[in-house]
Amino acid sequence: MTETSTRDMRWIFVLLAAYFTLQFGVRLATSHSLDLDEAEQAFRSQWLAAGYGPQPPFYNWLQYTVFQFTGVSLAALSVVKNLLLFASYLLYGLTARLILRDKALAAIATLGLLTIPQMVFEMQRDLTHTVAVFFSATVFFYGFVRSLKQPSLSSYAIAGLGIGFGLLAKYNFAILPAAALVAALADARLRPRIFDWRLTLTAAVALVITLPHLFWLKDNLHFATARTLEKMTASDNASYPMQVAMGVSSLGLAIVGFAGLAVAVFALVFGKSLRPALATQSEWTRLLERMMLVFVIGILLLIVFGGAAGIKDRWLVPMLFILPLYFCLKIEAAGVETDKAFRRFLPVIAIIMIGVPAVLYGSVATARVSGHYERLNRPYASMLEILRKQAEPAAILAGDSLLAGNLRQDIPGVPVVSMDYPSFKPDLSGRRPLLLVWLIPRKGENEALPAAMAAWLQTNLGVTAPDASVIDVPYFYGRGDDTFRFGYAWINPPA
Missing domain, CATH: 3.40.1010 (Cobalt-precorrin-4 Transmethylase; domain 1)
Structure with a gap:
């Protein structure tokens, strides 16, 4: 291995800890006022419930618990969000290290999350439940990959934790474990990991975590889903063919909006070697491709049979968060040299790590000049x-x-x-x-x-x-x- 590839990833986690600490400080310095999702958490922390409405209660429960110790404050809101994001990046990095031999690529995969606008900008700007989905997805994915590569009781339990958290974060999370199950079953070498008795532990852990909300959901299904379905199916009374066309085009635009910047950064960093690398295959790339295919088919079925006409890019988080890791697995399978690419990648990440907090602060602080108020x-x-x-x-x-x-x-x-x-x-x-x-x-x-x-x-x-x-x-x-x-x-x- 090269000198770069043998570097320990601990410095990546230290860098990310410093970054999210910076984001915490910037949020406190920007404004004392709360945005939509932050205000929702503060308002709903007045009571503890098995369900609150169109969003499952994982983030509400977590924030409520923290508020019991700290009191209601912007600092407590920002701490919860940035700790969840840091934990998500940490788990993503640990997963990358499990299946990538090249430590430089593992580092690129982990920091590559910063090239996805939904992850690096929107989650900091105001989202809460989507942050919970991202965290849950990384917990599940880490447990899933460990169960395939190094199966143990703990790996199957971690996968169950991720499923339980995810179903309590957003209902559309369910498509991730479903896609993982179908993708693993399609590979004869991985199938024994699915027909393993320890999978019952995964199911049991997930069921125990979600049970209180499931009892609530049984009696409040319309209340929990009506608003989301209304958003998804809003098509201004368009005909069925037009609704399907609107849904498919919105899915395409959402994928481009979600992945476009990441693709551009990887193309810039790896240059001409990226295209042939994307044609290579490995056991892991095939698995992730099947997962993404099942995910897209699931959304298409929702468009065709469920009437979904408007797909938002943030709804793709439970699946497409794996893209940076997928690209790095392709690059490793192609045997691409990573030293120069790694050196080109770091300045891009530095620009993002400095630029995003600056934009978040500047969009509010520059109102005294622009007269445009957030x-x-x-x-x-x-x-x-x-x-x-x-x-x-x-x-x-x-x-x-x-x-x-x-x-x-x-x-x-x-x-x-x-x-x-x-x-x-x-x-x-x-x-x-x-x-x-x-x-x-x-x-x-x-x-x-x-x-x-x-x-x-x-x-x-x-x-x-x-x-x-x-x-x-x-x-x-x-x-x-x-x-x-x-x-x-x-x-x-x-x-």
Whole structure:
């Protein structure tokens, strides 16, 4: 082996630990406000449930547990996300080291995850449940590969953990173990690993983990799946052939969006040697190809028979996260020299590791120059601080979960109810004063109390609609006198 290929991978894991620590610091420095998925976690941490709605509860359970020890905060949200991401990269690297002889390629495969926009950018920007899917996929894949290469009770148990976590992260995760099962069964040399009694341990571990949610799902199937199915099948009343065409084209665009940058980076790093390498085969590349084929066929069946018309690139995470490892297995099978490629690869990764945190911070901080405001520019904390000087709320009714989660972060001891999540119904009858808050994104819009909030007050508390007020609060990183407008009202404020 070359000097580069014999390097230990520990420095890769140290580098990744430093990177995710940087991402943690950048998130805290960017804004105190929460984005959509972050706010959802803060809002739903008020109660523990076997299910919360269209997304399974793995991430909610994990974040709820952390909040019990740390309190609700942006730091706790960011710690959970970055620890999950670091653990995912670590497991991916360990899997790569199991099946790649060349340590340089194992390092490229691991860091190659940073060339996938969904992994490196979108997961940092706001996603939570997709992060949980990625983590679960790496747990399962590590257990699966170990069970094929070095079978043991622990390897089959790890695969079961990954399946259990994954099914509690997103329902579409199920296609990954299904694809792995079909792909292994198709290879006579791997088939004995599937017909191994230890596979019952995999199934048992997965069942135990998912059982509480399965009982909930039995009685709440429509509630859990309606919103996702609505998103997938939205086709503006198109004809069946047009819906299928829309679904297939959206799948193609999603694959390009997911894998395009990674393909470009590998082509840049390995040059002319990449194309012939992609034509080579090995036992592992054939296995991964069968897995990806089963995955794509599964989505096509969903398009043709399930009416799916819009496939999102983040939905491909449970399968296509294996792409960097797949490319490296191809390159190793072709016997490509890796020293020069490794040296070309590191500057690309350095640019990504510096550029992504800079873009995440800059997209919010440059609003003072551009006048373009993100959700993280909204001054929720400043607004609440002003209103608490009028009165200390005993409870809050918020217009939506984004607002509710942001308010919950800054007043964690007070119940916060959201209009878009009616399933959370704490008793507010004796809690006064009650603060009502809603967003008015654009000046000139209706500033009156929203009709839905007035109806909620009448139905749940028997209270008539109070007089509404507005408050203009300067944006974080605002330009000049730019402000964001909130509507608010009090029920029984103190004199």
